[in-house]
Amino acid sequence: MSTNILERTSRAVGKEIILSGRRTPIYRSVDVLVCGGGLSGVAAAVSATRGGARTLLVERNVVLGGNGPLSFDLALASVDAGFAAEVLKRLEQSGDAGRDLFGDGLVHDPEALKYVLLDLVQGAGVQLLLSSWAADPIIREGVVRGAMVENKSGRFAIPAAVVIDATGDGELAMRAGAPMRALYEPATIAMNYRIGGVHFARALKGQADWPRRIAEAKGSGALSSDQPDTLALYGVTDAARERGVAYVRGPSCRIDGASTIAHLGEQEARARTLIRGFLPFLRTLPGLEESFLIDVAGAMQIGRLRHVVGGHVLRMDEVASIREQEAMAETVDPCLRPRGLSGLLVTGRAVSAEPAAWQALGAGGSLALGERAGTLAVQDLAALSAT
Amino acid sequence: MTAQGEQNWIEEQPQAVPVIDCADVLVCGGGAGGVAAAVSAARNGADVLMIERDTTLGGTGPRSFVTEYHQAFFTGGIMKEVIGRLRANGGADPNLEDGHFAVPFDPEILKFVLSEMVEEAGVRVLPQSWVTDAIIEEGAVRGVVIENKAGRQAVLADVVIDATGDADVAARAGAPMQEYNHPQPMVMLFQIGGVDYRHSQDRKGRTEMVKAAKAAGVLQDDVYLDNFSNFGIAPSTREGQMGYIYGVRVLQRDPYDADDLTDAEVRARQGVRAFMPFLRTVPGFEDAYLIKAAPMIGVRDSRRILGDYTLSREDILEGLFHEDDIFKRYHRLPDTLGFVRHPSDGSETSAAFRERLANAKTVTSVFGVPYGCLLPQGIENLLVAGKTVSMSYEAHSRCRQIPDCMAFGQAAGTAAALACRDGVMLRQVDIGELQAVLIAQGQNLADGAIDISKAKVHNMVRD
Numbered sequence: 001m002s003t004n005i006l007e008r009t010s011r012a013v014g015k016e017i018i019l020s021g022r023r024t025p026i027y028r029s030v031d032v033l034v035c036g037g038g039l040s041g042v043a044a045a046v047s048a049t050r051g052g053a054r055t056l057l058v059e060r061n062v063v064l065g066g067n068g069p070l071s072f073d074l075a076l077a078s079v080d081a082g083f084a085a086e087v088l089k090r091l092e093q094s095g096d097a098g099r100d101l102f103g104d105g106l107v108h109d110p111e112a113l114k115y116v117l118l119d120l121v122q123g124a125g126v127q128l129l130l131s132s133w134a135a136d137p138i139i140r141e142g143v144v145r146g147a148m149v150e151n152k153s154g155r156f157a158i159p160a161a162v163v164i165d166a167t168g169d170g171e172l173a174m175r176a177g178a179p180m181r182a183l184y185e186p187a188t189i190a191m192n193y194r195i196g197g198v199h200f201a202r203a204l205k206g207q208a209d210w211p212r213r214i215a216e217a218k219g220s221g222a223l224s225s226d227q228p229d230t231l232a233l234y235g236v237t238d239a240a241r242e243r244g245v246a247y248v249r250g251p252s253c254r255i256d257g258a259s260t261i262a263h264l265g266e267q268e269a270r271a272r273t274l275i276r277g278f279l280p281f282l283r284t285l286p287g288l289e290e291s292f293l294i295d296v297a298g299a300m301q302i303g304r305l306r307h308v309v310g311g312h313v314l315r316m317d318e319v320a321s322i323r324e325q326e327a328m329a330e331t332v333d334p335c336l337r338p339r340g341l342s343g344l345l346v347t348g349r350a351v352s353a354e355p356a357a358w359q360a361l362g363a364g365g366s367l368a369l370g371e372r373a374g375t376l377a378v379q380d381l382a383a384l385s386a387t
Numbered sequence: 388m389t390a391q392g393e394q395n396w397i398e399e400q401p402q403a404v405p406v407i408d409c410a411d412v413l414v415c416g417g418g419a420g421g422v423a424a425a426v427s428a429a430r431n432g433a434d435v436l437m438i439e440r441d442t443t444l445g446g447t448g449p450r451s452f453v454t455e456y457h458q459a460f461f462t463g464g465i466m467k468e469v470i471g472r473l474r475a476n477g478g479a480d481p482n483l484e485d486g487h488f489a490v491p492f493d494p495e496i497l498k499f500v501l502s503e504m505v506e507e508a509g510v511r512v513l514p515q516s517w518v519t520d521a522i523i524e525e526g527a528v529r530g531v532v533i534e535n536k537a538g539r540q541a542v543l544a545d546v547v548i549d550a551t552g553d554a555d556v557a558a559r560a561g562a563p564m565q566e567y568n569h570p571q572p573m574v575m576l577f578q579i580g581g582v583d584y585r586h587s588q589d590r591k592g593r594t595e596m597v598k599a600a601k602a603a604g605v606l607q608d609d610v611y612l613d614n615f616s617n618f619g620i621a622p623s624t625r626e627g628q629m630g631y632i633y634g635v636r637v638l639q640r641d642p643y644d645a646d647d648l649t650d651a652e653v654r655a656r657q658g659v660r661a662f663m664p665f666l667r668t669v670p671g672f673e674d675a676y677l678i679k680a681a682p683m684i685g686v687r688d689s690r691r692i693l694g695d696y697t698l699s700r701e702d703i704l705e706g707l708f709h710e711d712d713i714f715k716r717y718h719r720l721p722d723t724l725g726f727v728r729h730p731s732d733g734s735e736t737s738a739a740f741r742e743r744l745a746n747a748k749t750v751t752s753v754f755g756v757p758y759g760c761l762l763p764q765g766i767e768n769l770l771v772a773g774k775t776v777s778m779s780y781e782a783h784s785r786c787r788q789i790p791d792c793m794a795f796g797q798a799a800g801t802a803a804a805l806a807c808r809d810g811v812m813l814r815q816v817d818i819g820e821l822q823a824v825l826i827a828q829g830q831n832l833a834d835g836a837i838d839i840s841k842a843k844v845h846n847m848v849r850d
Contacts (some may be wrong), residue, residue, distance in 0.1 A: 017406055018404075021398065129649055131645060131652070136402075151645035152555065153644055159397070272498065293495055
C-alpha cells in the first residue's frame, strides 16, 4: 500500500497518513454478516441461519465462545428457554456444566463450550470464517451494507444486507459513526488461571482463613505488596472436582476504556508476574499443597468499556422483558439498533443498556440478545426484499 | 479466496489513519523469531516495538504446543539463554545433558520466561493487534497498517522485521516469493490431564492399536498419523500428570488462505475430540481428559521469500559456509533428494516412506546460514525472520524449527539495530561487525564453535 505522506518517523506520531484508495476483492455476499464469535455472535448467527438467512460468522480467533474459552469467564445462566437453554442442555448432558463448588452459580468447562458452539453452528449451517478481523463497515448512502475483513489472505469485502456487530465493544458501530457511551467507571480487567492438584475438602474448609494468610504473607515479605488481598477459586463442576482442577480469579486492575489497548501489554505482563509470584504461596495453603499451574487464560477478562446508544437504552426495570416476546419487540429491539444508523444491529456486551441493566441481564444476557438480533436480522431481510 | 461473479471488487476511497507509534525497529509477530529479534534489537540499542496478534508471546511453542526444541544445544545465543532460563524456572529439565536431540519444555513457563526477557530488554509490546498491510515508499517499507480495538492505525519504523510466520508483511509489500505447492501437514496437538506415567510409557502395541482403530473406521485415516506420542514431556508436565498429544493432522491446507485455515482448525479440533475415547483405551491414558486443543493449529511451512540468497540442499548437505553467515547449524538427516520429513500427502508413517529413509545415507554436517536469506529481493528496510526466510523447499524442511527461527530472529534484530545506529540501509550493514556482535552475544558462529562429537542422537523425552 502506498501513501501520500511520509515524514521522518519520529515526527509522525499523532499525525495522520492517507492510505490510498483501492479495489478490494469481494470474498462472498451474504444475507447476514455476524462479526464476532462469542456467545452473542454465535446465538445471532444460529438464529439468523435457522430463520432462513444465508449467514456468515466471522471470528478473529480460531475458536468460538469468546470470554469463556479465552478468559475463563465461566458463568452460565440457569435458563429453560431459547438458544441459551439449548447450549446449557448440551453442556449438562456431557457433564460439562454444573453448580460451582465455590458459589451458587452454574459454570462450564471452557473447552467443552467451544465444541458445543461449533456443533450448533455447523448443525444450523452457518458459514464460518475464522482467524479473520472484521474491520471497517461498508457504508453506502448512510446504510451499513457489509464489512471489510482482514485475514491471512488479505483485505476483503463482504457485502451483506444486515450486519450484526457482536465484537463485544461495538467496533463496527463505532467505525460507522454510531453514538457511543464510554463508561465513566473504569472497568476491571483480570487475568484468571487454572490449577490442578487441588484437594477440595481441605481447601473448602480452609478458605475462610485465606485473607488472613495472605495478609500474613505480605507482612513477612513472602508475598509482594502488589499481590491481590484475596483469593477466590471458581469454576469447579463435578467433573473438575474429580480431576482436582479449579480456576483462580487472578490479579486485576482498573483501567479506563481509552487506554486499554495501549496498556494491555503492560497489564498482561504485570499479571503474569504476579501469578508466578503467587503460586509458591498457594502451595502453603491447606488443600493446595500439591497444586500446580495448568495454564493462564489466553487473554485478560475485560469488562464493559463502552456501549452503543441505540433507539432505546435498556433500563434496570426493563430487564425482565428479555423473557417475553411482546415486551421484547417493544423494549429490547430498539436497544439492538444503533441510533441513526440502519443495516447494523449491535448485540452482546456493547448493547445499548445502562450499566446496571447489563449487569442484571447476567450470564444469559449475551445469548438471549444475540438470539434476538438474529431474529431481527431475518425480519429486516424480509422487509428489504419486500421493498 | 475471492468471489466469482460480475463485479468482484469494491472501490475503497482513500482513508486517513492516525500514526499511533513509531520505533527504530518494528517487529511484527511475537513468536520465537519475533521475540529473539525484538530482544536482540533492544539489547543492541534500538528503540523496539513488537506487535503481536495474540496476547501471549512465544508463538508455536505456547500456542501450537510444540513443546520440544530440536537440536537446540548447538544453537547458541537467545535460544541457549531461553533454555537456561527455562531450566532455572522449572520449565525444562536442569539435568538434561548438553547435546541431546530434544529439549522438552513447559509452554506455560516459557510464556513467563519470554515475557520477562522482553520486559528486561525494554521492548514495547502491542498485543491483540493485527498487522494488515505494509506502508511502502519508493521501494522501501516505512511502517505497517494495523487493526485493533482502537481501529485502523499506522505504525512507522526505520526497519521492519517480518516475523509473522507467513511472511505477511513481505507479501503485502509485494516481495517475490519462493514456489510453494506442497504444504506439509498441519498438526493439532492437544493438552490432556490424568496421564498415569507409571503405565503410559510402555509404547508397545500402540501403532497396532491406532491401525486397528483406523481399519475399524473408529479413527479417520487422513486425520490421524499411524501412531501418536506424548510430545515433549517437561518435568513439570509430568508432575501435573499432563501431556501434549501429537497425532492429529490436517493435509493439503494452505496456511495463508483464510478458508483453508478455517477448515483446518475446525477439522483438527473435531479430530481431537474424536480421538479422546480411543486414547482412553490405551494403557496409561484410561483416565485422560482433554484440557484444551492447541490455541492455534501448528503450521510447518508457509510462504517463503525470495531473498538475496536462497539456502539450498547443497548448502546443507555439503556443509557450506558463506562470508555473511549469521548462524551455524548442526544437521543430521537422511540424504534423500527432495527430502521433507513430513510430506504433504501424509505418508510419513507409511512403510514405504520409512523404508526410503532407512535406505538413505544419514548425513551429518555443520552449515552456515547467510544474512542474504533474511533480505527480500527488491525491498529496502525489511528483514524476514522465522521459517519464512529464503530457503528452497528441501532446505526449509531441514532448517525450519524453533531454534532456527530464534537464530534468524537474533540476526535480524541485531542487524536492524546496527543499521539504525549507523543510519545505513540493511544491505550496507557491516557484516564483520554483525558477526562479531552475534558471537559476543552467544551465537555459535566462530570457527569450530560447534563440536559435533558432542551430539547425542536420541533421548527419550516422549512416550
